[in-house]
Amino acid sequence: MTNQNVLVSDAKGMAITVTVAAKKAMFSQSVPKPMTEGGGGGCFTIPMNIKVLKVDTEGGAARVNAWVDSLRASSPTRVKSATPQSLSETVDYNSWTIHHPSAMSMFEQITNASKGKQIVMFLDYDGTLSPIVEDPDSAFMSNEMRKAVRDAARYFPTAIVSGRCRDKVYSFVQLGELYYAGSHGMDIRGPSKSSKYKNDNQAVLFQPASEFVPMIDEVYKTLLEKTRSISGSRVENNKFCLSVHFRCVDEKSWAALAEQVRLVLNEYPKLRLTQGRKVLEIRPTIKWDKGKALEFLLESLGYANSNEVFPVYIGDDRTDEDAFKVLRDRGQGFGILVSKVPKETNASYTLQEPAEVKDFLRRLVKWKRLSNQQRN
Numbered sequence: 001m002t003n004q005n006v007l008v009s010d011a012k013g014m015a016i017t018v019t020v021a022a023k024k025a026m027f028s029q030s031v032p033k034p035m036t037e038g039g040g041g042g043c044f045t046i047p048m049n050i051k052v053l054k055v056d057t058e059g060g061a062a063r064v065n066a067w068v069d070s071l072r073a074s075s076p077t078r079v080k081s082a083t084p085q086s087l088s089e090t091v092d093y094n095s096w097t098i099h100h101p102s103a104m105s106m107f108e109q110i111t112n113a114s115k116g117k118q119i120v121m122f123l124d125y126d127g128t129l130s131p132i133v134e135d136p137d138s139a140f141m142s143n144e145m146r147k148a149v150r151d152a153a154r155y156f157p158t159a160i161v162s163g164r165c166r167d168k169v170y171s172f173v174q175l176g177e178l179y180y181a182g183s184h185g186m187d188i189r190g191p192s193k194s195s196k197y198k199n200d201n202q203a204v205l206f207q208p209a210s211e212f213v214p215m216i217d218e219v220y221k222t223l224l225e226k227t228r229s230i231s232g233s234r235v236e237n238n239k240f241c242l243s244v245h246f247r248c249v250d251e252k253s254w255a256a257l258a259e260q261v262r263l264v265l266n267e268y269p270k271l272r273l274t275q276g277r278k279v280l281e282i283r284p285t286i287k288w289d290k291g292k293a294l295e296f297l298l299e300s301l302g303y304a305n306s307n308e309v310f311p312v313y314i315g316d317d318r319t320d321e322d323a324f325k326v327l328r329d330r331g332q333g334f335g336i337l338v339s340k341v342p343k344e345t346n347a348s349y350t351l352q353e354p355a356e357v358k359d360f361l362r363r364l365v366k367w368k369r370l371s372n373q374q375r376n
């Protein structure tokens with residue numbers, strides 16, 4: 001892969017800048033070749049591919065039930081406590097943490113593995129920087145978390161990688177010095193504020209799904225109409241993708257809501273479904289996800305084929321697994337899953353909740369400051 005930029009056109013014929021490797025990854029079947037050198041963090045992983053929920057016209061009821069079961073399994077209704085309650089929960093939890101230890105308890109091993117390399121930080125938003133709340137418009141991040149992210153960005157190039165629309169996630173984070181990859185990586189922008197990592201000759205702007213915007217708008221309007229009678233349902237327009245929220249819907253109506261999604265999607269074979277935390281996400285069938293966005297950003301930062309980079313990706317969602325898998329396949333850096341409950345994951349380490357993410361970022365900044373002082 002090279003770090004050379006090329007111009008391609010979006011649907012409106014506007015020139016946008018993409019790197020050669022990103023263009024290749026987007027339009028070909030092949031995934032960029034995994035790196036075999038420069039491995040960093042430990043990888044105790046259970047191989048797992050993110051579930052892409054298939055849309056078919058037959059067996060609709062079975063399909064809808066499978067989605068609902070999958071939504072339930074991936075987003076436990078209530079976590080009573082951070083610590084497991086029953087003996088079997090304790091056994092499950094303990095064996096899971098052997099394979100995915102806490103990033104706080106493994107802090108020294110992590111920083112040792114990163115020595116001599118540039119840490120690049122990738123942060124998911126919902127459930128990672130902000131706690132999960134019922135109203136998606138109120139998922140604010142605390143000022144302490146903002147400060148922790150700002151401090152981290154002083155030492156490490158930092159990107160927010162979110163399923164949200166880029167403008168929306170920017171309005172929550174409000175830090176101009178970061179990279180933002182909104183709509184599951186389908187809308188990437190570099191820092192707007194001066195940053196020591198920004199390369200002005202290489203404006204990062206990438207929107208691989210722009211031709212889908214009219215279709216997404218159409219589906220958004222149709223879904224709003226079709227789901228209006230389902231109390232608590234909500235459809236969120238994330239520009240290049242949509243989220244259909246189940247969180248405030250009575251579980252008895254989940255199948256009805258999922259059925260509406262299925263019926264609408266039957267008309268759009270160029271769209272696919274993925275799922276997050278009590279949410280079904282509708283997005284274009286292009287080969288682009290958070291993992292591809294991570295690779296694109298690394299390349300834009302000049303680390304396409306470098307052994308001197310140590311990417312750290314922190315996320316809580318199934319869609320973050322694409323990025324964890326990229327890091328595992330590259331054997332570079334590591335993923336950290338934010339979760340209080342055992343989950344299948346390609347992440348190497350875990351943190352329990354956003355408060356721990358903040359502590360981890362603070363500790364990393366403190367460690368970096370100290371090691372810089374010792375060097376000078």
Ligand SMILES: O=P(O)(O)OC[C@H]1O[C@H](O[C@H]2O[C@H](CO)[C@@H](O)[C@H](O)[C@H]2O)[C@H](O)[C@@H](O)[C@@H]1O
Binds near residue numbers: 125134135238281319
């Ligand atoms: O990639 P992310 O930044 O994690 O975004 C994924 C989805 O996050 C939001 O939904 C989730 O958080 C909401 C607020 O806490 C919560 O109400 C919802 O149940 C969660 O699924 C966002 O609203 C979605 O559009 C994103 O796709």
